[in-house]
Amino acid sequence: MTEDASPGLGLPSLGGRSSLREQVADALRALLVSGRLRPGELYSAPGLAAEFGVSPTPVREAMLDLVREGLVEPVRNKGFRVTAMSDAELDALAELRGLIEVPVMTAVARDADADTWRRVEELRPLARSMVDAAAAKDLARYVALDTEFHLRFLALHGNDYVVEVVRDLRGRSRLFGLAEMAERGTLPGNAVEHEEMVDLVLARDADGMARLMRDHLGQIRQAWAGRDPSPT
Incomplete structure (x- = not known):
């Protein structure tokens, strides 16, 4: 899929919470594990940030944490794609x-x-x-x-x-x-x-x-x- 698939996930608002990077990363892991974020789909930091109610920066930082864990991969100028597992x-x-x-x-x-x-x-x-x-x-x-x-x-x-x-x-x-x-x-x-x-x-x-x-x-x-x- 080539377009941002983030709208409509029903993400919780994280505004006002401490350690936003960790909070966003934990929320994204939960969505990954539950299958709400699907392999092959593209998700942009601004799109996810809008649903979380935060700025794109902590979302990008959290996504980079997930990249290091092998859960998502960056797609240049587009966002992040969830990695597939057999x-x-x-x-x-x-x-x-x-x-x-x-x-x-x-x-x-x-x-x-x-x-x-x-x-x-x-x-x-x-x-x-x-x-x-x-x-x-x-x-x-x-x-x-x-x-x-x-x-x-x-x-x-x-x-x-x-x-x-x-x-x-x-x-x-x-x-x-x-x-x-x-x-x-x-x-x-x-x-x-x-x-x-x-x-x-x-x-x-x-x-x-x-x-x-x-x-x-x-x-x-x-x-x-x-x-x-x-x-x-």
Whole structure:
């Protein structure tokens, strides 16, 4: 596509918020992961800035951050194009998430103490907000909440490298299947699983956490590749 595709994305206004470059970059990552920003489409900094309610400068700076991460590529005198990823690449990212997140979150449930219970209980409002975002089909907000939930949950394990690696894996992913899940009404069911994760830690149910995480990431893996996540 050769024209600016940014109008009509329904982006949130970021005016008046601190660290605009980081705020814009986070918002753009959420739109990338949710599939709202599509591969092959051109997006201009002025067009995106108008929807964010900020000047083009922090948008250009944020886009350059995404260029360095390999998420978009610059198109001279036109803007930025979202880079495409193959199903094999998306599946590889999902596999890595499973290798890291399943054992780590299982360990959090198994080794939970009073401090862990307190901190994981603080994630419950996030989990409930995700259900609301899923019901409203607000995919950008859903992805932002989902990212915050999982990274804060993984942080309970105490390994900062795990958090940073998963942050990078999530940032590189594309959940094009989320829109289809939202339209079918199955996304709220996926969202509900996050509050179940909280409850499993409170119950110190490591086996239950392992089963839930395998199922949860399995659905996401299929969504990344744009396939129907429902059983056949």
